Amino acid sequence: MLQEFVHEPTSQLAIEPGVIDLSWGHVDPQLLPAVALQSAALAALARPGAIALGYGHERGSAMLRAWLAERITRHEGRAPRPAELMLTGGTSSAIDQVCTLLTQPGDVVLVESPTYHLAVRILRDHPLELWPVPRDAAGIDPAVVAHLLHRAAATGRRVAFLYTVPTFHNPTGSSLTPACREALLALAARERLLILEDDAYRDLSFAGPAPASLWSGDAADTVVRLGSFAKTVAPALRLGWMTGPSALVGRIAACGTLDSGGAASFFSGMMVAEYCAAGEYERQVARLVAAYRARAAALVTALTPVLLPGMRVQPPAGGFFVWLELPHGFPLAALGRAAAAQQVAVLDGARFHVHPAERPALRMAFSLYDVPDLLEGVARLGRAFARLNEVME
Numbered sequence: 001m002l003q004e005f006v007h008e009p010t011s012q013l014a015i016e017p018g019v020i021d022l023s024w025g026h027v028d029p030q031l032l033p034a035v036a037l038q039s040a041a042l043a044a045l046a047r048p049g050a051i052a053l054g055y056g057h058e059r060g061s062a063m064l065r066a067w068l069a070e071r072i073t074r075h076e077g078r079a080p081r082p083a084e085l086m087l088t089g090g091t092s093s094a095i096d097q098v099c100t101l102l103t104q105p106g107d108v109v110l111v112e113s114p115t116y117h118l119a120v121r122i123l124r125d126h127p128l129e130l131w132p133v134p135r136d137a138a139g140i141d142p143a144v145v146a147h148l149l150h151r152a153a154a155t156g157r158r159v160a161f162l163y164t165v166p167t168f169h170n171p172t173g174s175s176l177t178p179a180c181r182e183a184l185l186a187l188a189a190r191e192r193l194l195i196l197e198d199d200a201y202r203d204l205s206f207a208g209p210a211p212a213s214l215w216s217g218d219a220a221d222t223v224v225r226l227g228s229f230a231k232t233v234a235p236a237l238r239l240g241w242m243t244g245p246s247a248l249v250g251r252i253a254a255c256g257t258l259d260s261g262g263a264a265s266f267f268s269g270m271m272v273a274e275y276c277a278a279g280e281y282e283r284q285v286a287r288l289v290a291a292y293r294a295r296a297a298a299l300v301t302a303l304t305p306v307l308l309p310g311m312r313v314q315p316p317a318g319g320f321f322v323w324l325e326l327p328h329g330f331p332l333a334a335l336g337r338a339a340a341a342q343q344v345a346v347l348d349g350a351r352f353h354v355h356p357a358e359r360p361a362l363r364m365a366f367s368l369y370d371v372p373d374l375l376e377g378v379a380r381l382g383r384a385f386a387r388l389n390e391v392m393e
Contacts, residue, residue: 016343020377022364023347025170025320030370031291032234033275033284040275044267056266058258060087060241064273068227068241075209076216083246086253089264090240091200091228095119095163097252098196098224099126103160108152110162112140114352114361116170116198119163128160132354137314139176140164142183149191161194161224167210168201171352171363172323173296173316175211182217189220200228200240201319203285206293210318221245229272231320232285237268295366296322299374306382308389320367323349326360331388338388344380 015021044052059065065085073079088094099122103109109123113132123130131148133140145162152159164184166176176184188195197214215225224244229237242249252258263269275281299322300315307313310327324346326332332348339345349361366374 019343019345020369020373020380021345022366022369022374022377022381023345024368025365026368027231027235028291028368028370031288033280036278036280036284037234037271037275040278040280041271043274043278044270047270052267052270054266055262056269057263058253059085060263060266061269061273064269064276065241067273067276072243076213078216080243081246084249085241085243086249087263087265087269088226088240088242090230090235090238091198091226092118092122093238093264094226094240094242095122095196095198096125097255097257098161099123099128101252101255102194102248103128104158107160108157109160110145110148111354112162112164113354114171114349114357115163115354116165117351119198120354123163129157130354133162135169135172137172137174139166139174139180140184142180142187145184145193146187146191149193159193161196162188163196163198164214165198165200166214167199168204168316168319170201170319171321171347171349172314173319173321174314174323175317178211181212181214185214185217185220185222188218188222193222195223197223197225199225200231202227203232204289204292204320205318206289206296207317215243221248224248232288233272233275233281237265237272239265239268239272291370292318292320292367295369295371295374298371299364299366299378302375302378303381306378306385308385320365322364322366324362324364326362328359330360331392332360334391335384335388338384339381341387342380342384344377344384346381 013024013026064087069080069085103126105127107128109128109130110133111120111130112135114135120130133144133148149159166181168175187193195214199213202210202213213225215223224242226240226242228240296316300313303313312325313322316322347363349363350357352363369377
């Protein structure tokens, strides 16, 4: 029996030997802060009463919440009150909690399209009816959101919330413009629309401060913002945080799951509290930003000369991803076969749309590989493009 488990996979990451797989939005293992987290874990375990090993407070480590509140205030100009902040078991868990407690099966959720494809899976688990809101480089059109709200009201449907990744978007790498953010907040206040802001990439900004979060400009208690330590420290921590209206955050903190088991990922929260108190978080973020900035620039620069007519790529200002738009009618299946023959993989952009996409695209992650491997991956992709172009001509 035990021998059967020896051969079970230990990681989500599964890449064939010799393949450069640009589809995985995973952190490069060489960038994970194992030594610093080991020290932080020992410090957490040394706390009196072995508190780190017990059932934690429903809102998570007070030490980490205090650190987060101070940092959010310093960076965003808005101070979250204790009732407006809690730790979560990561962004995915928080999305699931919001759906469990704030929606009913058949409710409508407005979802920008393209969007984070795995969030869509969580939304559909509940189940909810997803209405797409088209997104371009500038963001989503508040007029389209207003139209959908009026359509829902006219048909007696309840819109539970709008889900958006406004900053360093997954998959496109773009951010909503300030004008779009302001208009969305005004619409949400007027229509009492809850916005679920997925803010996982905020600290990975390549050129100065990230755009202001929707939460920081929310004066009407309409935004729940989700942050994460998965992209900036380590994904296995399963640790994130939430800022939002005190009544809503309090309802989630008082849910049966947390009442029964205490804080989600409490030991991780205690460990990260020690990690952050030691100044390691800021050092790690600086290290990641320098690495990802160089990787994103290398990827975009290498892509430019191998693109075929009608292909378009926009350099990201932060995050993990580059989005490559392809000409209408481009044969993605044939491209997949040509890329596989060159031992390179990318992710079909269709996965990021609620309904079939109008324009084909590819998502490429630069987080997992260092610059030499990224350059080799683009060289292989370029050969696939060239081969496909020969067949198409």
